[in-house]
Every structure is written in structure tokens, then in C-alpha cells.
Amino acid sequence: MAETGFCDSRPMDLHKKTEEKRAPLRTWANACVPKERRLPAASEEPRVLLCKAEPERRWDRRLPLTAEDGIIMDYVEQEDASHTDGREEAALLLRLHGLHRLQVLLPSLLHREVELAMENLGLIYDRTYAWDVFSDMMRSQLRYTFPSAALPKPFTETTHAILVDWLIQVHDIFHFSEETLYLAIYLLNRAMRQIKVSIYHLQLLGIVCLFLAAKKEECLLPEISELCYLMDNSYGKRQLLRMERKVLCELEFELSHCPPLHFLLLSATIARCSNKVVWMARYLLELSLLESQCAVFQPVELASAALCLARQVLQEPLTPEGETAWCVAASLLSCSEPTLQRIMQVLAVAAAQAQGRETRASFMKFSTVETLHVSTHPALLGAPRLLGLPCPQTRAQTREGTL
Structure with missing residues (x-):
């Protein structure tokens, strides 16, 4: 290594200050000798006037974007902008993962609403990158999708619901974040x-997923x-x-996930929804x-339906102001009408x-004073009827009918 020149055999003094170890880049740049400029010949005409004739467009020049970049870059509007700029802007709006409704709204309005919403929610520290963060949220939800809602054997929807319900209780005991x-589910x-797991180890798999999610999201871990005590020391x-x-x-250490809760809070903030609507959603x-069948839907679709x-x-x-704000939020979180109706029907039946x-x-978690008792709202029993579905009978009603 010493012969090739990739390492230095002299010992390095670790007690030296950082600025003494290595000269900063600016010092190196100032120490460089400027290159000699070529003097124009006598026969050549000066080109200074030609360069000064055109306005300087150094910072307001558009940057080329590839098809993978779904980010709308900020630009300075010019007075002499041609009609081609309008077509380029519309094409950029259409690249944001199928959000076709964005083309009917002004980009400045969308930028301002997203910046204010993210700043109020504490999702960003600098408003300059608000739209970039939102674009990354839209891209990250497409990273892992489930092709089918069917669970592998021997698991069923009932076992999945029982395990998720138990994880919600454990999550509430440790006071973890939403x-x-x-992320755990x-x-x-x-x-x-x-992973091939038997039913006997399904509870262990669930607590491990919650433990991994806590390692990524929480500051204090159990x-x-x-x-093991919460599992009755069965493991x-x-x-x-x-x-x-295992x-x-x-999972190849891929633990990143954009939860639908972020899209829900973001759209609710933009739509100026009341606290009761937010807690109900x-x-x-x-x-x-x-509901295991909801795993195939994207987080933005679940948030929109809720x-x-x-x-x-x-x-x-x-109110007129509320309807205008809702149109802006609905345009940001676009969802096809059949998919939206399908998710709403599943949620309505589950709520009833x-x-x-x-x-x-x-149900018990959202029946407290802090959550405004939204789970006990009487209108939830008739929620399927709002979507044209028959209201399912509860277990108490079936018992009364049999008696």
C-alpha cells in the first residue's frame, strides 16, 4: 500500500484540530494560480456587446427533468415565456404518479397549501422542500404492494384480525406513536x-414486527x-x-413505509376539517x-376513503370556503371512484x-373523551346505508331475533 501511494506510512496525530489536519477546499481554490487568458487577435472583433445584448438567464433557466423525476421544480416566471413553457409545465404535472387532477389547479396554490399543512403538522423543518417531501411520499407508497388480499394457508381473516387487535392493545400499553x-401491521x-410460519408462532411474529417498528420509530424501547411477559412467557x-x-x-432489512395516517392528516389540514371529522377518519x-382485504390498497387511497x-x-x-379547501385536498390525494367506493363500503361495514x-x-380506544367518543357515534350503525348497502345485524340483534 505504501508503494502505490494510497496510504501514508507516517503516523497521524489524532490530537490535531480538524482545520490543521486538512486544508479546507476554499483555501486550496484560492491557492491555485489563475490560468492565463488568451488575448484576442487584432483581426478579431470584440464579442462583449453581443453577450450583453441578451438578458442574463443564469438562475431562471429550466432544468431538464427525466421521466422518473416526479417533482415540480420552482421557477421564475418570465414575461416573454412562450407557449412551449405551458406544455412543459402540464407535462410535469402529469408525471406525479397519476395525479391528473393537478393540471386544473395552479401550482403556486398547491405548493402553498402543502407547505402550510406540512409545517403545521411538523413533518418538515424547511418549507423549501415541502413539495419534494410530498412527492417522495407518493413514490414510496408504490414500493411494496400486495397483488392479492388472500392470506397464505393456514391463516384466515379471523386469525389476522385477532392478532392485529392484540397488537393494538400492546401498542396502547407501551404508549407508542401511531x-x-x-408500520408494525x-x-x-x-x-x-x-415467511413460512405456523399458527403456533403467529403471535411471536406479530410481537417481533411491533418490536422492529418501535426500533425504527420510537426513542425508548421495551x-x-x-x-415475553405479554405473551405469557410462551416464548x-x-x-x-x-x-x-429471520x-x-x-424482508431484506426494508422497513420503510409511508403510513396512510400522514396522508390523512395532510389532506384533513388542507381541507380545514374539524376535529371531530379528523378523529372519525x-x-x-x-x-x-x-381488514386483511385493505392491505392491497395504497395508503393514499385508504386515507381518502376514510x-x-x-x-x-x-x-x-x-361552507363555500370549506368546499374550496376540500376540492384542493381531493385533487392532491386523487383516487379512482370505484376504488374509493369499494374501500368506503369495507370501512362502513366494519364500523357498523x-x-x-x-x-x-x-372501538374502546376511540370511545374516550380525548377522541370525542367518535366510535360510539350513532350514525356509524347506519353507515352502510349511506352507501346503498344493507346494514348488517350485530350479535345482540341476532340473539334477540333467535329468542
Whole structure:
């Protein structure tokens, strides 16, 4: 190594200051000798006047964007902009992952609404990168999608709902953030489809997914002994760590996920929704975690359906300002009408049956004063009727009918 010149055999003094070890780049640049400029010949005419005749367009020049870049760059509008700039702007708007409704709105309005919403929610520290962050959120949700809602054998929708309901209770015990819960269920849905696990180890798989989500989202982590105690010590520490290693290897350490809660809060902030509408939408969105068929939908679609159903259930009085804000939010979080209706039907049926089910963790969680008692709202029992579906009978009603 010393002969090739890639390393220095002299010992390095670690007690030197950083600026003494290596000269900064600016010092190197100032030490360089400027190159000699070529003097123009006598026969050549000066070109200074030609260069000064055109206005300087150094910073307001458009940067070329590839088809993969779904980011709308900020630009300075020029007075002499041609009609080709309008076509380029429309093409850039269409590249943002199928958000075709963006072309009917002004980019400046969208930028301002996204910046204000993200700043109010604390999702960004610099408003300059608000649209870039939103574009990355739209791209990241397409990274992992499930082709089918069917669970591998021997798992069923009932076992999946029971496990998710238990994880919601454990998540509430540790006072984890909501992002941790959505990430844990997302990792669980991936692990159940990629890892061969028996029903006996399904609870262990669920607690491991919650533990991995907490490692990524939380600052304080529970002890492994606490997790084993919550499982009645049916599994030991070594089994939990072995399952954790297996999940990480099978998922290839890809633990990133953009939760639908971020899209829900973002659209609700832009739409100027009331607190009750937001809590109702959050309750409906958490009910989607219990439904295995909702795993095939994108987070932005789940957020849009939960917010639309919450507005229909509560039937709050409309104002012109609120309708305008809702149009802006609906344009940002676009979703096809058949997909939106399908998700809303699933959530409406789940909300109508939530009180009579055995998996009632979310129902009890959103029945407190802090959540404005949204899960006990009487309009939820008739939510399927709002979508043209028959209201399902609860377990209490069926018992009364048999008696």
C-alpha cells in the first residue's frame, strides 16, 4: 500500500484540530494560480456587446427533468415565456404518479397549501422542500404492494384480525406513536406472505414486527423480557431474537413505509376539517388494519376513503370556503371512484359491526373523551346505508331475533 501511494506510512496525530489536519477546499481554490487568458487577435472583433445584448438567464433557466423525476421544480416566471413553457409545465404535472387532477389547479396554490399543512403538522423543518417531501411520499407508497388480499394457508381473516387487535392493545400499553402501529401491521402483512410460519408462532411474529417498528420509530424501547411477559412467557428471549433475525433477512432489512395516517392528516389540514371529522377518519382508518382485504390498497387511497366516509357520516354543515379547501385536498390525494367506493363500503361495514365484535380494541380506544367518543357515534350503525348497502345485524340483534 505504501508503494502505490494510497496510504501514508507516517503516523497521524489524532490530537490535531480538524482545520490543521486538512486544508479546507476554499483555501486550496484560492491557492491555485489563475490560468492565463488568451488575448484576442487584432483581426478579431470584440464579442462583449453581443453577450450583453441578451438578458442574463443564469438562475431562471429550466432544468431538464427525466421521466422518473416526479417533482415540480420552482421557477421564475418570465414575461416573454412562450407557449412551449405551458406544455412543459402540464407535462410535469402529469408525471406525479397519476395525479391528473393537478393540471386544473395552479401550482403556486398547491405548493402553498402543502407547505402550510406540512409545517403545521411538523413533518418538515424547511418549507423549501415541502413539495419534494410530498412527492417522495407518493413514490414510496408504490414500493411494496400486495397483488392479492388472500392470506397464505393456514391463516384466515379471523386469525389476522385477532392478532392485529392484540397488537393494538400492546401498542396502547407501551404508549407508542401511531406511526409505529401502522408500520408494525405493514411489516406483519409482508412477513405473513413471505415467511413460512405456523399458527403456533403467529403471535411471536406479530410481537417481533411491533418490536422492529418501535426500533425504527420510537426513542425508548421495551425490554425483551417485557415482550415475553405479554405473551405469557410462551416464548423465550432466544426465540424472539431468532424470529427477529429471520424477519429482517426475509424482508431484506426494508422497513420503510409511508403510513396512510400522514396522508390523512395532510389532506384533513388542507381541507380545514374539524376535529371531530379528523378523529372519525382516524378511527375508520385504524379499522382498516383489522381488514386483511385493505392491505392491497395504497395508503393514499385508504386515507381518502376514510376521510370521505367520515364527512358523510357526520354530515357537518358546508361552507363555500370549506368546499374550496376540500376540492384542493381531493385533487392532491386523487383516487379512482370505484376504488374509493369499494374501500368506503369495507370501512362502513366494519364500523357498523365494531361494537358487537370480539376484536374491540380500536372501538374502546376511540370511545374516550380525548377522541370525542367518535366510535360510539350513532350514525356509524347506519353507515352502510349511506352507501346503498344493507346494514348488517350485530350479535345482540341476532340473539334477540333467535329468542
